[in-house]
Amino acid sequence: MAAKSGVKIVLTASATEMSDFLNNPFVAFAGGFAKGPIPLWFLRRALYPPAGQNNGSGRARAAPYGLRKVESLLLENGFDESEVAVVHPSNLDSFVGPDTKVVGISSMDPTGMAYVSKTYSSIVGGGEPLNAIEFKNLIRHRSIRKYKPKVIVGGFGSWQLERKKVAESYGVDCVVIGEGETVVNEVFRKAVNGEPVPRIVRATGFANHDRVPLIKHTAIHGCVEISRGCGRNCQFCTPTMQKRRDVPLDKILKEVEVNTREGGSRITLVTEDLFLYGMKDTRFVPNREAIVRLVKSVAAVSGVKGVQPSHSSLAPVVADPGMVKDIAEILIAHNWYYHGSKPIVTSEIGLETGSVRLMRKYMAGKMLPFKPEQWQEVVTQAFGIMNDVDWYPLVTLIIGLPEEREDDVVETLELMDELHDFNAFYVPLFFVPLENCLLMNNQGTELDTLTKARWELFTRCWEYNVRIWGDTFLEHRIPSPLLFKFVKHVAIPFGGKVASVYYGMKHGEEMEKAIWRMAMA
Numbered sequence: 001m002a003a004k005s006g007v008k009i010v011l012t013a014s015a016t017e018m019s020d021f022l023n024n025p026f027v028a029f030a031g032g033f034a035k036g037p038i039p040l041w042f043l044r045r046a047l048y049p050p051a052g053q054n055n056g057s058g059r060a061r062a063a064p065y066g067l068r069k070v071e072s073l074l075l076e077n078g079f080d081e082s083e084v085a086v087v088h089p090s091n092l093d094s095f096v097g098p099d100t101k102v103v104g105i106s107s108m109d110p111t112g113m114a115y116v117s118k119t120y121s122s123i124v125g126g127g128e129p130l131n132a133i134e135f136k137n138l139i140r141h142r143s144i145r146k147y148k149p150k151v152i153v154g155g156f157g158s159w160q161l162e163r164k165k166v167a168e169s170y171g172v173d174c175v176v177i178g179e180g181e182t183v184v185n186e187v188f189r190k191a192v193n194g195e196p197v198p199r200i201v202r203a204t205g206f207a208n209h210d211r212v213p214l215i216k217h218t219a220i221h222g223c224v225e226i227s228r229g230c231g232r233n234c235q236f237c238t239p240t241m242q243k244r245r246d247v248p249l250d251k252i253l254k255e256v257e258v259n260t261r262e263g264g265s266r267i268t269l270v271t272e273d274l275f276l277y278g279m280k281d282t283r284f285v286p287n288r289e290a291i292v293r294l295v296k297s298v299a300a301v302s303g304v305k306g307v308q309p310s311h312s313s314l315a316p317v318v319a320d321p322g323m324v325k326d327i328a329e330i331l332i333a334h335n336w337y338y339h340g341s342k343p344i345v346t347s348e349i350g351l352e353t354g355s356v357r358l359m360r361k362y363m364a365g366k367m368l369p370f371k372p373e374q375w376q377e378v379v380t381q382a383f384g385i386m387n388d389v390d391w392y393p394l395v396t397l398i399i400g401l402p403e404e405r406e407d408d409v410v411e412t413l414e415l416m417d418e419l420h421d422f423n424a425f426y427v428p429l430f431f432v433p434l435e436n437c438l439l440m441n442n443q444g445t446e447l448d449t450l451t452k453a454r455w456e457l458f459t460r461c462w463e464y465n466v467r468i469w470g471d472t473f474l475e476h477r478i479p480s481p482l483l484f485k486f487v488k489h490v491a492i493p494f495g496g497k498v499a500s501v502y503y504g505m506k507h508g509e510e511m512e513k514a515i516w517r518m519a520m521a
């Protein structure tokens with residue numbers, strides 16, 4: 001525990017972001033859902049408990065990767081471990097005191113404006129998303145209010161505070177937007193010295209990896225960054241505005257070792273696209289040798305039992321199917337996920353739309369080295385190649401891209417027909433004009449703009465999910481075969497009927513039909 005006077009710099013994040021969601025990175029999406037009638041204390045225990053404490057010290061055993069980078073930057077630039085503490089919000093009382101000068105907070109989604117929050121909190125209803133509720137609870141924590149340290153907020157979602165104009169009312173002194181590594185030291189030093197800090201700092205430069213120190217302690221989900229930026233130039237996307245950089249393999253392996261040294265055994269490779277690693281080709285043809293070497297080397301580190309790429313893309317799968325086979329062999333031997341009892345590989349992949357017109361208009365680089373006209377063919381071929389090696393992608397689709405027409409959605413529905421027999425998990429999302437992307441000044445999609453075709457797409461995605469994953473979900477939670485049958489054939493249809501009537505009254509007939517179809521899938 002810290003001295004009663006507090007630690008000079010305390011780094012933290014909201015309760016949803018300081019959790020590993022019971023060791024399941026994809027369940028972390030649930031932070032974007034509204035809590036409904038479920039009490040917060042229950043969700044904190046059952047859905048997003050703290051990712052662990054260090055030997056009774058009160059410091060967080062695992063923390064978001066970005067917060068770990070800030071910690072390292074401070075420790076390499078004049079502060080020592082006694083002056084910087086990374087803690088879960090439930091431990092703030094023990095670390096924030098009269099000597100605390102700064103509380104640094106990292107956030108991916110402080111006001112619930114991220115894709116998942118925006119979509120599912122409006123559809124499911126029940127109020128604000130958990131991410132927004134927990135961020136508010138953190139920012140209004142009694143120790144922060146009592147001792148009034150300077151509050152600095154950064155992270156991928158920090159722009160939301162400015163967009164919603166709530167930074168001041170939340171008591172945030174400084175919002176850092178952009179790649180924080182380039183500005184963190186200066187901002188924190190000023191705050192510690194009691195000098196004024198700008199209310200908003202836009203980091204316009206790009207942090208070079210030789211100037212970014214390695215993390216010193218475990219990151220949640222064993223995150224290790226392997227590359228940053230993309231370069232395919234999709235207009236709705238923020239990472240593509242960043243310069244594309246690979247982290248050298250020796251640095252990656254050192255961070256893997258940091259994670260395993262502190263008890264982690266699963267590694268998440270953080271990237272916009274695994275298949276971009278080591279890529280030099282202007283047409284985006286992947287560098288098989290570099291990618292296989294990377295995955296093999298990470299898997300070979302002593303103590304590593306699981307390896308999970310965060311994101312990948314479809315076109316390189318078709319450009320080099322042999323590469324996918326080579327990587328899948330290693331990843332299957334280090335799997336996190338199962339379909340039934342079969343180990344599988346997964347990664348998040350943006351399908352976005354089946355409309356060739358919209359692909360050409362907003363993301364003509366996404367399918368390189370192929371052409372926009374080939375998009376549907378690229379998607380179906382890539383699904384086939386991946387499924388053949390037990391790679392079941394988590395697929396995101398965007399509903400309501402600017403100027404989306406009914407025939408664009410129909411094209412996506414036709415593509416969904418083609419994908420009927422493949423295994424994947426689909427996450428349809430409303431378009432959100434993220435900060436610093438080319439479409440940032442456009443209107444986001446709202447629930448009341450869902451046309452018949454958009455509802456159909458939304459429903460179809462979840463119908464597929466229930467059909468493909470329903471049994472796996474139940475089997476992993478209900479060991480008794482009799483109970484399994486009861487839940488599947490009685491409880492779910494009954495619950496589905498009740499939910500469809502309830503949500504039908506709330507959102508109309510389309511919603512009622514959607515829920516009923518999912519329950520019966």
Ligand code: SF4
Nearest residue numbers: 230233234237240272
């Ligand atoms: S491929 Fe993905 S990461 Fe790259 S620009 Fe497009 S959406 Fe962004």
